[in-house]
Amino acid sequence: MRHHTPKIGFIAPFSNLGDTLPLIEIARRYKELGGKAVFIGYPGKYEKFVNEIGCKLVKIEEKISEELVKKRISRIYKYHYRNRPSELVFYRLFNTEREQFVKSIIGQEIEIIKKEKIELLVASYNTTVRISARALNIPLVVIISGVTISSYYRSNLATFPDNFENFFTRLIPNFIKNRFINWYLLQCRWNINGFNRLAKNYNVAPVKCFLDIFRGDYTFVADDINFLNLKPTSDFPLKNFVGPILIDQPFKQSDKMLDSDVETRLRRSNRTILFTLGSSGTKKIYLEILKTLNKTNYNVIAVYTTILKEDEPPKLNDNILLKKFVPSIKKINENVDLAIIHGGRGTVYTAAFSGKPVIGIPMHSEQQFNIDNLVRHGSAIRLSKKFFNEKQLLLTIKKIFDNYDSYLGNAQSLKKKLQNQNGAENAVKRILEILNENDKN
Numbered sequence: 025m026r027h028h029t030p031k032i033g034f035i036a037p038f039s040n041l042g043d044t045l046p047l048i049e050i051a052r053r054y055k056e057l058g059g060k061a062v063f064i065g066y067p068g069k070y071e072k073f074v075n076e077i078g079c080k081l082v083k084i085e086e087k088i089s090e091e092l093v094k095k096r097i098s099r100i101y102k103y104h105y106r107n108r109p110s111e112l113v114f115y116r117l118f119n120t121e122r123e124q125f126v127k128s129i130i131g132q133e134i135e136i137i138k139k140e141k142i143e144l145l146v147a148s149y150n151t152t153v154r155i156s157a158r159a160l161n162i163p164l165v166v167i168i169s170g171v172t173i174s175s176y177y178r179s180n181l182a183t184f185p186d187n188f189e190n191f192f193t194r195l196i197p198n199f200i201k202n203r204f205i206n207w208y209l210l211q212c213r214w215n216i217n218g219f220n221r222l223a224k225n226y227n228v229a230p231v232k233c234f235l236d237i238f239r240g241d242y243t244f245v246a247d248d249i250n251f252l253n254l255k256p257t258s259d260f261p262l263k264n265f266v267g268p269i270l271i272d273q274p275f276k277q278s279d280k281m282l283d284s285d286v287e288t289r290l291r292r293s294n295r296t297i298l299f300t301l302g303s304s305g306t307k308k309i310y311l312e313i314l315k316t317l318n319k320t321n322y323n324v325i326a327v328y329t330t331i332l333k334e335d336e337p338p339k340l341n342d343n344i345l346l347k348k349f350v351p352s353i354k355k356i357n358e359n360v361d362l363a364i365i366h367g368g369r370g371t372v373y374t375a376a377f378s379g380k381p382v383i384g385i386p387m388h389s390e391q392q393f394n395i396d397n398l399v400r401h402g403s404a405i406r407l408s409k410k411f412f413n414e415k416q417l418l419l420t421i422k423k424i425f426d427n428y429d430s431y432l433g434n435a436q437s438l439k440k441k442l443q444n445q446n447g448a449e450n451a452v453k454r455i456l457e458i459l460n461e462n463d464k465n
Contacts, residue, residue: 030459031060033142034079035133035153038068041303042368043148045073046167046246046269049448050146050455052077057452062140064133082140084132126222130156137162144459151219151237158241159226163458166240167269167451169369170247171393174235175257177206183396185389186408209235242458246369246447251376251397251438266454268373269447270354282355289345292323295425296360300327300353302368304387307331309409311338313364313385316414318344322421325356354378362424367391372398379439381424381431383417385409402434 032054034047051061055077063074063081074081133156137145144163147153157164170176184193184201193201212234219237220230231237242264249256249265256262282290290296299317301310310331315338317324324344328337337346350356353371357363357378365371367386372394375382382404384395398404405420424431 029058029060030143031062031141032455033137033140033145034061034063034065035145035147035150036063036065036071036074037148037150038065038071040068041070042370044068044070045370046448047146047148048073048077049269050167050451051079053448053452054455055079057456059452062142064136064140082136084129084136123218123222126152127225130159130222130226134159144455144462146455147240149238154237154240155219155223155226155228158223158228163242163462164240165242165244165451165455165458166238167244167246167266168238169390169394170245170249170252170254170265171390171397172235172238173243173245173260174210175254175260176252176393177209179254180206181253181396182206182209182389182393186386186392186410187388189408189410242454244451244454246451248442248445250441251401253397253400263454266450267445267447268369268442269451270370270373270377282352282359283347283350285345286325286347286350286356289323289325290356290359294321294323294343295362296323296325297421298325298327298353298356298360298363298365300329300363300371301331301366301385301387302371303329303331304368304391305331305366306387307336309385309387309412312412312414313417314338314340314344314346316417317364319414320418320421325350325360327353361428362421367394369394373442373445376401376403376435376438376442377445379432379436381428381435383407383420383424385412398438401438403431403438 034051036044036047038044051063054061061079063079064084065071065081066084071081129152133153137156137160142162144165145153145157146165146167148167153164171182176182180203182202182205184198184205210233214234215237216231216234223230243260245260245265246267246269247265248267249262256265297317299313310328314326317326318340321343326344326346327350328346328348340346354374357374357380360380362381362383363375364383364385365375367384368391376398382398384398384404384406386392386395386406387409392406395404395406399406405424407416407420
């Protein structure tokens with residue numbers, strides 16, 4: 025590190041584990057090298073990790089008036105206003121009637137950044153910081169998923185989202201729907217008028233399309249470029265593909281542990297299956313899958329996290345072990361024959377690093393694109409959440425086990441391609457390069 029140790033700010037959405045922990049990992053690594061880090065964020069249950077790595081946390085207040093809640097807001101918006109206001113970055117946040125709320129958030133961000141004397145900001149999916157950082161003219165680093173960048177869509181890699189499907193769209197050939205969604209995502213101007221109107225108040229340059237709202241001055245892609253089947257571009261050079269940032273670190277003390285009942289289950293005969301939908305799965309789909317697996321003879325380790333309440337797990341046959349949490353999902357993944365997962369980035373990479381076949385049932389479009397990457401490598405099959413049915417799941421499990429050598433071989437080949445990944449360390453190296461470049465200018 026240099027004689028002067030820059031202070032870096034991390035803006036984290038503490039209600040979202042998948043977006044919070046990569047920032048925690050980068051900050052932890054930066055601190056280990058002698059750097060100073062402070063977190064700025066909205067209240068949330070995952071803010072506890074900030075204390076665990078010994079960083080300061082400055083919270084942003086979210087005060088929503090009842091008048092605003094009642095004003096032209098559908099049920100989905102009311103839910104997010106009432107429960108997790110910060111997540112309205114995805115729900116027409118920049119509309120005129122919400123402008124005062126957004127200005128309050130931006131004002132707090134600017135005040136905190138100035139007071140803490142932050143020299144560079146690191147964020148994930150936060151739209152207001154695109155204005156506050158640029159208003160203060162400090163470098164903004166954004167950690168983003170490779171399936172949400174423009175070059176992914178220019179390569180026609182996105183597939184038509186399952187959640188958009190209906191009776192009529194299912195009659196349209198997939199190649200037509202896929203072409204359309206890639207074109208649409210590149211052209212989409214959703215939210216940009218409101219964003220640009222607010223940006224103008226802070227002398228911040230306007231954006232041209234929706235995807236630009238999620239880019240920083242430096243956009244780090246937390247994916248392996250070969251896993252994505254992409255090539256580097258001028259907008260997304262190879263040096264900014266820092267690689268996956270997995271979330272095992274906060275639980276590292278348990279990384280090599282398995283519960284005794286899990287170990288016992290893994291020693292049984294018959295095929296073994298790990299079933300988890302992380303924390304983003306719905307109770308309805310989780311119970312439907314669990315009910316289906318309960319009719320089989322496979323040995324199943326089912327992890328329900330926060331999807332079910334303590335009194336909601338159903339009675340199950342002896343072949344299914346139901347757990348709220350496990351010390352290491354990675355360790356279990358390595359020891360089962362098959363994983364049934366949603367499509368969270370961390371979960372997908374954990375499965376890929378484990379070298380075992382996957383059945384993916386994504387909850388939304390980004391998770392669908394993540395699963396699609398496994399499918400292209402021949403190690404997974406994707407099923408529909410919207411049109412889920414028991415028969416299809418059972419046939420898919422049978423298909424993988426009937427052709428297990430092929431799926432396992434592809435999964436093992438992918439595992440070898442992804443060895444020695446350290447996204448957090450790569451991100452810190454790039455941040456130090458950026459700080460040095462800015463010092464010279």
